[in-house]
Amino acid sequence: MIAILLSTYNGEKFVGEQIESIISQTNKDWHLYIRDDGSKDSTIKVLDEYASKFPKQISIDISCPSNMGAGESFMYLLSVVDADYYMFCDQDDVWNNDKVEKTFQRIREIESVHDETIGIGVFTDLTLVDSNLNILSASLWKADNRHPEYTKSFYKQWTNRHASYGCTQMFNKAAKELVLPYRQFKNIMGGHDNWVEYILIKKGVYEYIDEPTILYRQHGANVVGANFGHGYRQELKKIIHNPSILLKNLRKDYDRMKLMPFHVSLFLVLWYRFKQSITSFFNING
Incomplete structure (x- = not known):
């Protein structure tokens, strides 16, 4: 059922x-x-x-x-x-x-x-x-x-x-x-x-x-x-104009990581965040 x-x-x-x-x-x-x-x-x-x-x-x-x-x-x-x-x-x-x-x-x-x-x-x-x-x-x-x-x-x-x-x-x-x-x-x-x-x-x-x-x-x-279709672009523009948003997002990542019942790698989270930002940057300027 x-x-x-x-x-x-x-x-x-x-x-x-x-x-x-x-x-x-x-x-x-x-x-x-x-x-x-x-x-x-x-x-x-x-x-x-x-x-x-x-x-x-x-x-x-x-x-x-x-x-x-x-x-x-x-x-x-x-x-x-x-x-x-x-x-x-x-x-x-x-x-x-x-x-x-x-x-x-x-x-x-x-x-x-x-x-x-x-x-x-x-x-x-x-x-x-x-x-x-x-x-x-x-x-x-x-x-x-x-x-x-x-x-x-x-x-x-x-x-x-x-x-x-x-x-x-x-x-x-x-x-x-x-x-x-x-x-x-x-x-x-x-x-x-x-x-x-x-x-x-x-x-x-x-x-x-x-x-x-x-x-x-x-x-x-x-x-x-x-x-x-413009979600990533809007997010990156906000970060460029207010870099403190990035720190707030990373803090949210860290708080979520502590709740998970398994290990979440901070290094990999940062790496994937970096790749996402680079991709969004080139989409904006492409």
């Missing part, structure tokens, strides 16, 4: 549409586990209506009512739900109806050539849409210069902008055992999905599907950015 984990917070506007897209999946071997993180709007009412309508497919966790924040909330659900596979689900997106089927098929293909004790995860591209689901870009990876192949190298992934988003991840039970316990570092740089990818790149298998499986809604605080 596939456990879909949904953490909500003031999501009344879009969460119903997201749940409808999950119910419409071609693969029906899933259960949706929801935890609300202290919503002040009518999110709970919407969730209760769906749980009442689909009691065999949807469960709402009310055992821990405190406000945790998104990362802790998702990882709490992961810790209490027993399943064969897991997926994270954001409250404001819309899933393609074959998202679960395609991702599950890919993870099973990978498992077929690995020992069952190996933690395995899969992620996919995303289609960027506005709040009304009008397409902004068919591929986030192409629009925003993201490189999923960087997940083949821990240090490339560590020092570059990520192509892997939690709302596209699926991973197996062996992977769950690797990523728990979760060490929160959202205020340093990243979140629960970054934690999962770092652990699986280093200690498991982390692959990707080169196609979108989700409509990634852009609104308010979750906007990826309007300057698609």
Whole structure:
């Protein structure tokens, strides 16, 4: 069985549409586990209506009512739900109806050539849409210069902008055992999905599907950015005008390194940061 984990917070506007897209999946071997993180709007009412309508497919966790924040909330659900596979689900997106089927098929293909004790995860591209689901870009990876192949190298992934988003991840039970316990570092740089990818790149298998499986809604605080394809250039320009940003970034690197359950080489982090800066410099001046 596939456990879909949904953490909500003031999501009344879009969460119903997201749940409808999950119910419409071609693969029906899933259960949706929801935890609300202290919503002040009518999110709970919407969730209760769906749980009442689909009691065999949807469960709402009310055992821990405190406000945790998104990362802790998702990882709490992961810790209490027993399943064969897991997926994270954001409250404001819309899933393609074959998202679960395609991702599950890919993870099973990978498992077929690995020992069952190996933690395995899969992620996919995303289609960027506005709040009304009008397409902004068919591929986030192409629009925003993201490189999923960087997940083949821990240090490339560590020092570059990520192509892997939690709302596209699926991973197996062996992977769950690797990523728990979760060490929160959202205020340093990243979140629960970054934690999962770092652990699986280093200690498991982390692959990707080169196609979108989700409509990634852009609104308010979750906007990826309007300057698609120019992220590295913008970052380097900021550093040139304010070199202290570089020191702040290195401090964030160091703080993250201390949290990881394995050794991260400061030398290699610095080397990959240097290579990234050189590449960005020549892109600006080329």
